[in-house]
């Protein structure tokens with residue numbers, strides 16, 4: 001046991017020193033999230049959808065309503081305050097404007113109040129709404145009171161539970177990172193075999209299962225670290241909702257998913273001779289798996305591809321992660337996915353242990 | 361012509377290693393072809409041979425790293441353990457220390473980390489710091505293995521071979537790629553091992569190394585042991601002839617009839633060269649006398665004369681018709 005723990009520590013150290021692996025596995029996820037999260041999340045050419053409620057019903061407020069409706073930058077829908085805010089929460093509007101009672105009379109006393117509801121999870125959308133609507137009210141202020149700021153905008157922040165692109169993408173990126181972090185174990189193994197490191201180790205009392213076990217445990221530990229990093233980035237930079245209640249389920253999924261991929265990586269390490277060839281093989285498997293497994297978007301494969309998609313461990317990892325993060329599912333409802341990943345990993349690991357060679 | 365000595369009778373109390381009828385066939389290549397020998401406790405035993413002779417393969421089988429051809433008459437016994445029995449290999453690996461010809465430790469780890477990792481695998485191990493000091497590796501303790509020079513890596517491998525304080529140490533070409541000073545240091549370390557009562561079995565391409573270090577030497581060629589004994593025995597048995605090379609000042613020496621030199625007492629053979637002769641002899645003094653006397657008779661002035669005593673190199677050339685390193 002002491003031997004095993006020592007091996008785990010050293011293997012983990014070696015993983016952390018392998019900068020290329022750390023950067024490539026995390027990097028692709030972070031870059032993808034940046035691209036999809038920022039560039040594609042808000043289409044700035046479309047007019048903002050804005051809900052409007054006129055509680056004042058004065059000539060002045062009607063005039064303002066008309067001015068807002070005429071503005072090209074926004075598309076106004078009028079309606080009941082409660083219904084509009086509800087629709088905002090569903091993601092139908094970028095903002096809701098409420099002209100408070102006494103708005104018209106307030107214009108004369110510089111005490112006109114407007115409430116602006118924005119989606120605080122959509123940083124860019126909220127800023128645009130604030131800017132556009134604020135500018136329109138400034139215009140109204142100028143016309144009615146001659147360059148005096150007579151309208152006060154009270155901002156209300158609303159948390160939208162709408163599934164944005166980044167919300168759907170995050171579990172997929174989590175799965176993809178786990179795949180890239182573990183797929184290449186075989187490459188390291190072959191390197192040690194080519195350089196004679198494994199042969200040297202085989203001349204000590206070390207057993208194959210101790211070496212493989214230690215490598216797997218350190219890979220699992222690394223996967224947890226990387227998953228935590230992705231979640232922290234998703235929550236802080238992209239405002240993705242991450243509930244602490246999900247963490248145990250996410251932890252289990254990450255561990256079982258990593259186990260299934262690491263076993264696949266080991267099979268490559270045992271059946272391919274040269275390090276370069278193993279690198280290409282792992283890449284050749286992981287790239288299609290990344291798309292077919294639904295890391296970027298949920299796939300609906302044609303019938304002939306279905307069996308392939310369903311056997312891929314990444315499919316089940318992504319699916320289960322989305323169930324937890326998007327639908328609040330517990331572990332019990334993703335048991336089939338967990339079972340398939342565990343079985344996939346166990347079969348391949350058994351195969352690897354049986355075919356393990358210390359030297360060519 | 362080749363007479364291989366019968367292996368020493370196995371008395372485990374004196375024998376560290378005993379090998380009989382070892383064969384090893386790679387796909388399409390017989391690397392070891394019926395090797396038998398025994399190594400005594402406390403001995404430095406050398407296996408000498410050219411590239412591809414089967415030295416490393418033989419060692420790796422004895423170390424339990426490679427399985428020999430399955431034959432009922434094959435025996436591989438180390439420190440009383442049957443190496444062919446998989447279950448005894450664990451115990452074997454606790455007891456032996458070794459250095460492989462081409463083995464790298466973990467490139468991603470430092471010298472100290474590698475040695476500590478290996479040390480943790482054994483029941484009992486020597487302190488890593490002491491070994492770092494002994495092999496002059498203290499400055500390099502924190503360096504990654506991948507950044508060391510070939511000779512430094514060799515020293516780390518040697519230190520690693522001694523981590524578990526083994527009674528039997530296997531060294532596959534321990535001084536290849538070392539500079540002359542480092543080679544002497546390794547020789548000293550190996551002699552110190554012997555002083556400490558350990559058994560050392562090593563392979564080498566260097567004759568002078570075998571002569572300087574080894575109590576007994578096995579000469580190996582194309583998978584077989586072609587001679588085995590102490591360096592002195594081998595030289596006496598396979599290269600007893602000394603040679604005299606004589607160069608003459610002028611072509612006058614050509615007047616000496618060739619068979620007159622060949623018939624001199626103690627001279628076995630003469631070989632003409634550009635400016636003289638090489639005389640093979642079993643008695644240097646007698647042949648030298650005869651040569652000088654004959655030269656004087658014919659008025660041929662000797663310009664240069666040199667003698668050569670046989671070494672293991674000559675043993676090797678005589679036995680295999682090959683140079684050791686080509």
Ligand SMILES: Nc1ncnc2c1ncn2[C@@H]1O[C@H](COP(=O)(O)OP(=O)(O)OP(=O)(O)O)[C@@H](O)[C@H]1O
Nearest residue numbers: 360386387389391410411412413414415416417418
């Ligand atoms: N893994 C292998 N597969 C096939 N043939 C091999 C293998 N290893 C060695 N051989 C062959 O077996 C023969 C003996 O090799 P071995 O390494 O034992 O020689 P050696 O005496 O140690 O040579 P060197 O002095 O070059 O180290 C060589 O002809 C070599 O080509």
Ligand SMILES: [Mg+2]
Nearest residue numbers: 415416417461
């Ligand atoms: Mg060799």
